[in-house]
Amino acid sequence: xxxxxxxxxxxxxxxxxxxxxxxxxxxxxxxxxxxxxxxxxxxxxxxxxxxxxxxxxxxxxxxxxxxxxxxxxxxxxxxxxxxxxxxxxxxxxxxxxxxxxxxxxxxxxxxxxxxxxxxxxxxxxxxxxxxxxxxxxxxxxxxxxxxxxxxxxxxxxxxxxxxxxxxxxxxxxxxxxxxxxxxxxxxxxxxxxxxxxxxxxxxxxxxxxxxxxxxxxxxxxxxxxxxxxxxxxxxxxxxxxxxxxxxxxxxxxxxxxxxxxxxxxxxxxx
Amino acid sequence: xxxxxxxxxxxxxxxxxxxxxxxxxxxxxxxxxxxxxxxxxxxxxxxxxxxxxxxxxxxxxxxxxxxxxxxxxxxxxxxxxxxxxxxxxxxxxxxxxxxxxxxxxxxxxxxxxxxxxxxxxxxxxxxxxxxxxxxxxxxxxxxxxxxxxxxxxxxxxxxxxxxxxxxxxxxxxxxxxxxxxxxxxxxxxxxxxxxxxxxxxxxxxxxxxxxxxxxxxxxxxxxxxxxxxxxxxxxxxxxxxxxxxxxxxxxxxxxxxxxxxxxxxxxxxxxxxxxxxxxxxxxxxxxxxxxxxxxxxxxxxxxxxxxxxxxxxxxxxxxxxxxxxxxxxxxxxxxxxxxxxxxxxxxxxxxxxxxxxxxxxxxxxxxxxxxxxxxxxxxxxxxxxxxxxxxxxxxxxxxxxxxxxxxxxxxxxxxxxxxxxxxxxxxxxxxxxxxxxxxxxxxxxxxxxxxxxxxxxxxxxxxxxxxxxxxxxxxxxxxxxxxxxxxxxxxxxxxxxxxxxxxxxxxxxxxxxxxxxxxxxxxxxxxxxxxxxxxxxxxxxxxxxxxxx
Numbered sequence: 001x002x003x004x005x006x007x008x009x010x011x012x013x014x015x016x017x018x019x020x021x022x023x024x025x026x027x028x029x030x031x032x033x034x035x036x037x038x039x040x041x042x043x044x045x046x047x048x049x050x051x052x053x054x055x056x057x058x059x060x061x062x063x064x065x066x067x068x069x070x071x072x073x074x075x076x077x078x079x080x081x082x083x084x085x086x087x088x089x090x091x092x093x094x095x096x097x098x099x100x101x102x103x104x105x106x107x108x109x110x111x112x113x114x115x116x117x118x119x120x121x122x123x124x125x126x127x128x129x130x131x132x133x134x135x136x137x138x139x140x141x142x143x144x145x146x147x148x149x150x151x152x153x154x155x156x157x158x159x160x161x162x163x164x165x166x167x168x169x170x171x172x173x174x175x176x177x178x179x180x181x182x183x184x185x186x187x188x189x190x191x192x193x194x195x196x197x198x199x200x201x202x203x204x205x206x207x208x209x210x211x212x213x214x215x216x217x218x219x220x221x222x223x224x225x226x227x228x229x230x231x232x233x234x235x236x237x238x239x240x241x242x243x244x245x246x247x248x249x250x251x252x253x254x255x256x257x258x259x260x261x262x263x264x265x266x267x268x269x270x
Numbered sequence: 271x272x273x274x275x276x277x278x279x280x281x282x283x284x285x286x287x288x289x290x291x292x293x294x295x296x297x298x299x300x301x302x303x304x305x306x307x308x309x310x311x312x313x314x315x316x317x318x319x320x321x322x323x324x325x326x327x328x329x330x331x332x333x334x335x336x337x338x339x340x341x342x343x344x345x346x347x348x349x350x351x352x353x354x355x356x357x358x359x360x361x362x363x364x365x366x367x368x369x370x371x372x373x374x375x376x377x378x379x380x381x382x383x384x385x386x387x388x389x390x391x392x393x394x395x396x397x398x399x400x401x402x403x404x405x406x407x408x409x410x411x412x413x414x415x416x417x418x419x420x421x422x423x424x425x426x427x428x429x430x431x432x433x434x435x436x437x438x439x440x441x442x443x444x445x446x447x448x449x450x451x452x453x454x455x456x457x458x459x460x461x462x463x464x465x466x467x468x469x470x471x472x473x474x475x476x477x478x479x480x481x482x483x484x485x486x487x488x489x490x491x492x493x494x495x496x497x498x499x500x501x502x503x504x505x506x507x508x509x510x511x512x513x514x515x516x517x518x519x520x521x522x523x524x525x526x527x528x529x530x531x532x533x534x535x536x537x538x539x540x541x542x543x544x545x546x547x548x549x550x551x552x553x554x555x556x557x558x559x560x561x562x563x564x565x566x567x568x569x570x571x572x573x574x575x576x577x578x579x580x581x582x583x584x585x586x587x588x589x590x591x592x593x594x595x596x597x598x599x600x601x602x603x604x605x606x607x608x609x610x611x612x613x614x615x616x617x618x619x620x621x622x623x624x625x626x627x628x629x630x631x632x633x634x635x636x637x638x639x640x641x642x643x644x645x646x647x648x649x650x651x652x653x654x655x656x657x658x659x660x661x662x663x664x665x666x667x668x669x670x671x672x673x674x675x676x677x678x679x680x681x682x683x684x685x686x687x688x689x690x691x692x693x694x695x696x697x698x699x700x701x702x703x704x705x706x707x708x709x710x711x712x713x714x715x716x717x718x719x720x721x722x723x724x725x726x727x728x729x730x731x732x733x734x735x736x737x738x739x740x741x742x743x744x745x746x747x748x749x750x751x752x753x754x755x756x757x758x759x760x761x762x763x764x765x766x767x768x769x770x771x772x773x774x775x776x777x778x779x780x781x782x783x784x785x786x787x788x789x790x791x792x793x794x795x796x797x798x799x800x801x802x803x804x805x806x807x808x809x810x811x812x813x814x815x816x817x818x819x
Contacts, residue, residue: 110689156364160450160572164580169450170570174581175680179689182581223364227570233382234392234564242451242580244678246565247587250399255407257555258330258400262323265548 061130064123068104077134082108089199090137091128096195098124100188102202110179111202138198145218146190148225155219158212163220166204170240171224176203186228190221315538320521324415327408329545332507333552334401341394342496348384350376351492353448353485362569370448370573373488377447377568392560398443399565400556402436402588409433413633413663416651417520420644423634425513428506430631435503437588442495444566444586448488451566453574454583456487458593465616483576520650523761525754529648584677594676595619598698623673630666640788642768654723655762657716658792664712665705672701713795720797723759726751727800728808760800765793 066075072083079085086093097103098119102112119127128140160169166182168174173184180203185193197217200206212220231237238245302308319325352372358365360375361382370378380387409429412418418426441459445452460482464470479486521527521534535541571580585593596619603614629636637659638644653660675682676697683690730748738744751759768789772778 152364153366153368156572157368160575160578160580164450164578166581168582169572169580170567172582173684175683175690177690179683179687179692181684226364232564232567233569234388234567235562237564237567240567240570241681242582243566243584243586243590244582244681246399247590249563250396250403250559250587254396254400254555254559255403258404258552259323259327259407261551261555262326262330262548265544265551266321266323266326268321 057126057129058133059130060123061126061128061133064119064127065130068118069127072105077131086131086134088135088137089131091132091140092138092195093199093201094128094131095124095140096192096199096201098127100192111181114183138195141191141194141198141214141217145214146194146221147218148190148222150215150219150222152219152223152226154216155221155223158216159220159223162207162212168240168242170227170237172240185224188224190225193221193224311538314515315536315542317515317518317537318532318534319519319537319541320532320534322522324411325519326548327404327411329548330552331401331404331408332511333549334397334404334556335503335507336549337397337553337556338394338401339500341390341397342500344386344390345380345394346496348376348380348387349373349446349492351446351489353483353488358573365569365572368573371488373446373448374568374573377449381569389560392563392565393556394443395565396560396563397556398440399586399588400552402433402440405429405433405436406588410663410667414653414660415520415522416647416656416659418634419647420638421517421646422513422520423638425510425517426634427631428510428513432503432506432510434627435499435506439495439499439503440586440588442491442499444589445491446488446495447566447568448574449568450571450574450578450580451568451583453483453576454579455585455589456483457576458585458596462596462616462620465613466620467610467612467617483574518648520648522650523652523758525757527649527761529646532648582681584681587674590677591670591673592619592623594673594679594697595623597676597679598673598694598701600698626666626669640785640792641765642785642789643765649761651762652758654716654719657713657720657795660716661709661713665709668704668708669701672697672704676701717795717797724797724800727756727759728804762799764798765796767793 065073065077069077069086072080073086074080074083077086079087094103097112099117099121101115101117104118105112106115117124131137132139159167159171163171166174166176167185168182171185174182176182182204188196194217196204197207197212197220198209207217232240238249350372354372355369356372356375357367357369358375358378359367360378362378365378377391380391382388412426412429441455445456460474460478463474463477466473474482477487477490478484479490518532519534521532524533527533535544584590596615599615599619603618605612605614651659653663676694679690679693679697682688682693730750733747733749735747736744737747768786770778770782770786773782
C-alpha cells in the first residue's frame with residue numbers, strides 16, 4: 001500500500017477503504033491480476049509454436065495427419081469416439097507421441113505402448129507444426145532446457161517427490177490400475193522426458209511450468225541422465241526393481257548355486 | 271562309499287603323542303594337560319554324520335550367519351545410528367547438499383567414501399537374504415522328511431524361533447539406513463501396530479517415541495539389531511547344534527540304515543574338512559554375488575521423507591508374505607463402532623499370519639498327538655511314505671507362496687503385461703483354494719508313487735523283453751529289484767488309524783473322538799509296505815522273473 005502522510009488524505013483513504021464496495025473492488029483487482037498473469041504465462045508457452053513453421057510445413061503435416069491420424073482423431077483433429085481431440089495439445093504432445101512411436105497406435109488397450117518410430121524427424125515436425133497451428137498449446141522445449149547440466153541433487157529430490165510413486169526412484173517404471181503402467185524412463189531422450197512432463201501423455205498428470213518450473217524440469221532430466229550414464233556403483237542393477245528382483249535372484253541363482261555345490265561336495269567319488 | 275565309524279584316526283593321534291616328540295605333539299599334549307580337551311575331541315571327532323546334500327542346508331544358514339557377523343562388525347565401525355539431521359556432503363552428486371539423518375549419511379559414506387564399504391554392505395545384505403532362504407529350505411527338508419519327530423520336536427521349535435528371529439534381524443537391519451525404502455517399511459509396521467484395537471496407538475507411540483517417525487526409532491532398532499537379537503540367535507544356534515549332537519543326525523532309509531545306528535563319516539577328519547571347506551565355498555559365493563550385483567541401492571532411494579513412496583516398494587523377500595497378505599485383503603474391511611475405527615484389514619492379516627506361524631511351530635506336537643506315535647525316529651521318511659504330512663506341507667507351501675507372490679503383484683503386472691487387479695484376484699483365489707488343491711494333488715501323487723514302489727518291489731522293473739514260452743504264452747520279463755534298493759522301498763513304518771478306546775472310567779471323551787477322527791483322516795488312505803510273505807508269494811507267482819537272467 002502507498003502511504004500518504006497528510007492527515008486529511010489519510011482520512012479520505014480510510015473512508016475509501018471502508019466503502020461497502022471496497023471488498024468487491026479488491027476481489028475484482030485480484031482476479032484481474034491472477035487471470036492476466038495466467039493468460040500471459042499460457043500464451044508465452046504457445047508463442048513459439050506457430051512462427052517456426054512455415055505454411056508449407058503445416059500443409060505437409062496436414063496431409064500426413066489425414067493419411068495416418070484422422071481415422072481416430074477426426075479429419076480436422078476434432079476427435080472421435082476412437083480418439084481424443086488434438087486441438088490445443090500443442091507441438092510437444094505430437095513430438096512425444098509420434099517421436100516415441102506411441103502414435104499411430106498399434107492397438108487399442110489400457111494405454112498406447114512404445115514401438116519402433118514410424119515417421120522421420122522431418123515428418124514428425126510437420127505433424128507437430130500442423131497440430132500446433134490448430135490452436136496454441138505446449139511447444140517443443142528449447143535446447144538449453146535439455147542439456148542435462150542442471151542440479152542433479154535438486155532434480156533427484158523433485159523426482160522422488162513428484163515422479164517416483166509411479167516411475168520408481170530409479171525410473172524403472174511401475175504398475176498402475178487396470179493394466180495401465182508408468183513406463184521405464186531409461187534411454188528416453190531429454191526432449192521426450194520434458195515433453196511428457198508438460199503434456200501429460202496417457203495416464204500421466206501434466207506438470208506445467210507453475211507446478212515445476214522449466215529450471216526444475218531441467219534438473220529432473222539431469223538426474224535421470226545421471227542415473228542412465230553412471231552404472232550402478234554396486235554392480236549389475238537387476239533392473240533397479242528393488243527387493244523383488246533381489247529376492248528372486250538369491251533364491252534362484254544364490255541358493256541355486258549353493259545347492260549345486262552341496263550336491264557336488266556330497267557326491268561319491270567314482 | 272559310506273563307512274561305519276572306526277576309532278583308528280583318534281587312536282593314531284594318541285599313540286603319536288607318546289612316540290614322537292614333535293612340536294605339534296608336544297603342543298597338543300600341553301593343551302590337553304591343561305584343558306583335558308582330548309576327551310571332547312575323542313567324543314566329537316568320532317561323531318558320525320551321514321552324507322547327503324540336503325543335510326548341508328542348515329550349515330549354509332550357519333555359515334551365512336557367520337558371514338553376516340563378520341561383515342556386520344565392519345559396518346558398525348562406520349555406521350552412526352542417529353536420526354540427527356545433517357547435510358550430505360559426500361561423493362554421490364545427486365544427493366549432495368540434501369539434508370538427511372546421520373544414519374543415512376553414514377550409510378552413504380560407507381557406500382561411497384569408505385574403502386571396501388560398499389562391498390561389505392552388499393556382502394552383509396546378500397548374506398542376510400541367503401541366511402533366511404537357507405533356513406527356509408532347511409526347514410522344508412526337515413518337514414518333508416519327518417525329521418521333526420521324536421526326539422527332535424524341541425529342536426524344530428528352536429529352529430523355527432531362529433527363523434522368526436532371522437526375519438526380525440533382517441527387518442531391523444533393513445530399517446537402519448533410514449532411506450526412503452526403509453522408512454516406507456517402517457510406516458507399514460507403524461500402520462500395522464496402530465491397527466491393533468485398543469492398544470495400537472499407544473504401542474506405536476511407545477515404539478517410535480511419539481508420533482511416527484520421530485527421532486528415536488533408528489537408535490532403538492540398532493540396539494536390537496546388533497545386540498539383543500544376535501545374542502539370542504547365537505545362544506539358540508548353540509542349543510540347536512547341541513541338540514543335533516545329542517540326538518545324533520538322522521539318515522535317509524537305505525540298506526543297513528536303522529534307528530539304532532548312524533551310517534556316515536566321522537567328524538574328524540573327513541567331515542570336518544568338508545564342512546570347513548564348505549564354509550569358504552559359501553563365503554566365496556556370497557562374495558561373488560556381492561561384488562557383481564547391487565543390493566539395496568540407498569543412493570537411488572534417497573533419505574526418508576514421509577511424503578514420497580516409490581513404485582515397487584517391497585520388503586525383503588522374507589517379509590514378503592506378510593506384505594502380500596495385506597495386499598490381498600479386499601478394500602473396505604473397516605468399520606466404526608463407538609467412535610473407534612476397527613481395521614479388520616489389519617486385524618485379519620495379523621490373526622491369519624499369526625495362526626499360520628504358530629501352527630507351523632507346534633506342528634510336531636500336533637502330528638504326534640494325532641498319530642499317537644511315541645517311538646524315536648532316526649531314519650527319515652521318504653515324503654511319499656507319509657502322504658498326509660506331505661500333502662499338508664504342500665498346502666502350507668502353496669498358502670505361503672501365494673501370500674509371498676502377492677507382495678510382488680505390481681512387478682508381475684508390469685512385467686507380464688497383466689492388470690494389477692487380475693493378479694490380485696488370481697492370488698486371492700490361489701490363497702484360499704490353492705492349499706486344498708495342493709493337498710489333494712500331493713496326496714494322490716504320494717499314494718501313486720507308493721503304489722509304484724510296491725509294484726517294483728513285487729514284480730521288478732519292466733525290461734521291455736517279451737519272451738514266448740514253450741506253451742505259446744507270451745510274457746514280459748521283469749528285472750527284479752536288487753536287495754539294496756528293495757531295503758529303501760520297503761523299510762517304512764505302517765500306521766493304522768487310532769482305535770477309539772474307553773479310558774479307565776469306561777468313557778470316551780470328546781478330545782479322544784476328535785483325535786480318532788483326525789487320525790482316520792491322516793491314515794485312512796494308505797499303501798502298506800510290502801511284507802516278507804507278499805514278497806515270497808510274488809516270486810512264487812512269477813517264476814519267469816528269477817529264472818530268466
